[in-house]
Amino acid sequence: MPHTQTQSSTPRLIAVSNRVQVETDGENANRGGLAVALAAALRQSNGIWFGWSGEQTEEFTGQIAFRRADGVATATIDLEAQDIDEYYNGFANRTLWPLFHYRLDLTEIARDFAGGYARVNERFADTLSPLIAPDDLIWVHDYHLMPLGSQLRARGFANRIGFFLHIPWPPPSLLMSLPGHSDLARGMLDYDVIGFQSEEWRQAFIDYAAVQFEATIDGDALRLGERCTRLLVCPIGLDIADFSGAVHSIAAKQAETRLVASAVGRDMIVGVDRLDYSKGLQERFAAYERLLADHPELREKISLLQIAPPSRGDVASYRQIRAELDALSGHINGAYASIDWVPIRYVNQGYSRDELFGIYRAARVGLVTPLRDGMNLVAKEYVVAQDPADPGVLVLSRFAGAAAQLPEAVLVNPHSIEEIAEGIARALAMPLAERQERHQAMLATITRHDVRWWSETFMAALAEEPGQAPGPAPTADPASDSAPADSAPANVARLRDAASAQR
Ligand code: ADQ
Secondary structure: OOOOOOOOOOOOEEEEEEEOOOOEOOEOOOOOHHHHHHHHHHHHHOOEEEEEEEEEEOOOOOOOEEEEEOOEEEEEEEEEHHHHHHHHHHHHHHHHHHHHOOOHHHOOOOHHHHHHHHHHHHHHHHHHHHHOOOOOEEEEEOHHHOOHHHHHHHOOOOOOEEEEOOOOOOOHHHHOOOOOHHHHHHHHOOOOEEEEOOHHHHHHHHHHHHHHHOOEEEOOEEEEOOEEEEEEEOOOOOOHHHHHHHHHOHHHHHHHHHHHHHHOOOEEEEEEOOEOHHHOHHHHHHHHHHHHHHOHHHOOOEEEEEEOOEOOOOOHHHHHHHHHHHHHHHHHHHHHOEOOEOOEEEEOOOOOHHHHHHHHHHOOEEEEOOOOEOOOHHHHHHHHHOOOOOOOEEEEEOOEOHHHHOOOOEEEOOOOHHHHHHHHHHHHHOOHHHHHHHHHHHHHHHHHOOHHHHHHHHHHHHHOOOOOOOOOOOOOOOOOOOOOOOOHHHHHHHHHHHHHHHO
């Protein structure tokens, strides 16, 4: 039963995500983009962050640990080994993550995984229920918790509940290869608002709902029977004040100076990624080798620093990519290194935000080439860390959500090693005036659409009273005023076309 609490005039935010990771002792080296962005959003709204502690317990009890860290109130639960295996390492990271990143070849379908996913979502709902007051706004994050909204509705909660998907939503034909896809997606319509990183993912969701449920679109709202879910394009941004403040830090300055000294006059290219097959690292290394092969004049003049801390080491495909990258970097260095030049420095460790800032700033080229990425915050961080008077160039995958916001980057197809190689060559040769112009435009977008804009935009939609007329259809790219939204009629027509084509 819903728990009643003293009501305050401003609704409280309850954010829910798989992991709760707040900064402790200034240590944030290995946290993902969600953790960094969400902590900032919660600090601004005085909310509470609920989720898994990351700890394992013998038997699930539902006992909640309450803490306050770095200005954020947290409520965490421990999970038992079977939950972690089936829900986290299983359905979330071996089924949904590859599938939603268009990697059907790596998608593992197992009944135990699906069972564990449902069970942990129920456990989240049961444990969270006593904390919810009638006026609370509930904001659920990411692919681990897609059914949580339905689970809360089933327990009688009529609160406004929203969901933000940090990763892509796959095209209907891919999603349909997942057993139980219909229930999973149908459950999403129990949310009042769903936020996507880009128009492409939002449209894929609409296409699926049209084919599968014959839902209708009305402005930016998707209607199915009595349910009305608002679909927002709301790309995540940086905590810009915090990140750009690193320019004054000693750690940033030291990292920059150290790198510049170690590069001895060579242009440095930097990549910073979680070690993940979605990040296109093998293709990136192969492209760098192609660059050295096709441009002998660049040999000994450039160097690639790839920083990639391992993640999800319990999943076999992640161990495999690590072995492949070790072999590839060894092969390239073996083929091209000289007594005083190493073409690739490949580092498997995390760095503080300040150090990362200095590393980005020292690099002439930022290389961000995921095969698919919901957004990619590294691309934005690289731009913000540049010296506006002499900025480096961002080489960015067309298939990262960030590409819709940053068309001034050198955009490349991350599957084509030739295109990446030529993109790097172009970036290295780019004249100062062009670098400044592109940098200025990207920085303006990133500053305007920072993490505060992101959370306020989502929260404003979530707080809107049910029955209120939905606002105008969101722009295809909220960063670009010149990219108009699909008009509602165009959307409806597209829905119908998609539905009839696939029936
Ligand atoms: P991620 O897949 O984790 O996030 P990304 O957006 O690039 O990807 O965020 C990575 C974060 O980790 C960045 O803030 C980066 O600075 C940090 N990081 C990476 N390597 C690091 C290192 N060696 N040391 C320290 N920090 C490091 C998911 C989605 C993305 C989406 C985010 C946020 O996959 O598409 O942008 O959520 O929504």
